[in-house]
Amino acid sequence: MSAEIHRLRDRACDSEKITINLGYVDLGHIDLLVREGFYSNRTDMIRTAIRNQLGRHAEAVQQTIVRQTLEIGLRHFSLADLEKVRDAGEKLSIKVIGLAIIADDVPCELACATIETITVLGTLQASKAVKTALADRIR
Structure with missing residues (x-):
């Protein structure tokens, strides 16, 4: 991706x-x-x-980031990114410290088909519909 x-x-x-x-x-x-x-x-x-x-x-924060494989900063998931994940038959476990953005043009069905879990320590930006559809996967 x-x-x-x-x-x-x-x-x-x-x-x-x-x-x-x-x-x-x-x-x-x-x-x-x-x-x-x-x-x-x-x-x-x-x-x-x-x-x-x-x-x-x-030091403790850095060790946790490495242990939990968290990404730091801004992580943007576009429609094209999630379509590639779907086409590859994969699912994402999103783990971000900072800001995670799911593009506004991503339909709920695609988000549900490609995102297994979301852990954001910071802010998750996505349409209300996508957040609602993924509510049970947001940790």
């Missing part, structure tokens, strides 16, 4: 918004650090803290 894997960069268009709840004291500490100029804003501080924790656990 000729689909490519792309490394994602930390840009606004390559990110997903999350919501977290913090205690008032923790939030106050963050605001203090921002006010004192350590960080430009709350988001900057939280991103930095998350990256620091990911860095602390980088």
Whole structure:
């Protein structure tokens, strides 16, 4: 299959918004650090803290990625990609850390015929119909 894997960069268009709840004291500490100029804003501080924790656990994460054969970055599955899989009589086990995209023109029947399982640690983008059709295969 000729689909490519792309490394994602930390840009606004390559990110997903999350919501977290913090205690008032923790939030106050963050605001203090921002006010004192350590960080430009709350988001900057939280991103930095998350990256620091990911860095602390980088070896364990890398070992898990190798052990579970996960692909990192952007993985796009086009209509042509899935037709090749079907024509070869194969099925995919999709495992991605990052963003997995199933093209909008992929019909539910083709997705069901070619995708055995989907594990995405990050975001899965696909039509609502395809997500519904594959719901029992999404881990």
